[in-house]
Amino acid sequence: MLFGPGGIGPMANDSQVLNLLRGLIILLLYQGIGEAITRYSGMPIPGPVIGMILLFLTLNLSGSKILLKFKYRGFKHTGLEHTAHLLIRGLPLMFIPACVGIFFLPNTQADQRPAIVGVIVLSTLVTLTATALVMKWLLRSEAKHP
C-alpha cells in the first residue's frame, strides 16, 4: 500500500511530501495541545491520550470535512490518514526502547521477582481468556436478540 498509487515511494514528489507534512503538523498540534492540558490541569492522563481524544472529537464533530477531506488532487489518501498509517505501522519500533527497560529494573523487591513474573504471565493469560469469552458470549446474544 505504501508504494502503490498515492503512496510514498522512492520517487516521492513535492506534493506527496507536503501531504505527509500536513498530516504530521496536525498530529503534532494535537499532541502539543494534549501535553499543555495535562501540564496545567494536573490530570494523571498523559498528554498524547488527551490529544487523541481531542482529534477524535474534532474528526467526529464536523471537523472531518476540514481535516480529512482536504487533499491534493489525484491522491487516494489524505495527508492525515497517510501520516497516521505510517506512524501506527511503526508502533512496535517505538515501543522497543521502553521494553529494554525490563532488563534494568531497580533492585527493590528483588526476592519477589520470579513470583512477579509468574503472576503477570498467569493473570494476563487468564484475563485474555475470560474477557474474550465474555465478549464472544455478549456478541452472540446480541445477534439472537437484536
Added chain:
Amino acid sequence: MMALLNQVGLLVLTLVVFWASFWLYRRYNSRPTIHSLLHPLVTAPALIGCLLLLVDIDYSLYRHANSPFFFLLGTATVALAIPLHQQFHHIRSLAKPLLITLLFGASFAVISAVSIAWLLGASVETLISLSPKSVTTPIALGITEKIGGLPGLTAGVVVFTGVVGAICGPWIFRWLNITDDRIAGFVMGISAHGLGTARAFEISPRCGAFSSLGLGLTGTLTVFLLPWIVIACSN
C-alpha cells in the same frame, strides 16, 4: 565527540536490531507458534538488553539516546484517533456489549493479578505496584505514585504484561476459536494496552481500532476507579 558518537550509536543500535528482528519475523511467517515468539517486541528488546548488559552501558544513557522514539510514541498515540474515527460506525453499534466487556476485563485484570500475588505472599507494596498492570505505561505510573506503589516496578510490570498479552493473545484466540477481529482487538487493548494495540494493527485496521478503544477506555476507567478501591481496602 565521544558522547555524540555514543548517542547516535545507541539510536542506530535500536534501528539495526529492529531491522534484523523484523527480517527474522517475516522469514518464519508460515509457522504460527514460532512466528509469535519471534515478534520484534520479544527478540529486539532481549537482544538490546543483553548487549547493553554485556558492554556495561547504563539504561539511562540508552534511554536518553533513544528519546526520539519516546516522543514519536506520543505522536503515534494521537494518530490512533484516525482509525478510531474511520471504524466508529462499528463501535457505536456495539456500545452496550463493549461497555460490559470493558468493565469486566478492566476489573478482572486487576483482581486476578492482585489475588494471585496475594496467594503467593507478595508484600502490600508489590500488590499495589501490580494493580495497574494492564494500563498504558504513563497512566499506570501516575496511578502507582498516587496509591503508594513503586514506579520502577510498575513500569516493568506494565511493559511485561504488554509483551505477554501481545504475544499470547493471538494464540488464545485461535485456541478459543475466535475469528472475530473486533473481539481480538478490544480484548488485546483492554489487557495488553499499547503493545497489544501495535499487534492488533498487524491483524487488521478494524482490530487495531477496537484495540485503541480498549486501551483508551481501560486507562481512563482505571485512573478514576483504582485509587478509590485502594483507599477503601486500606481502611
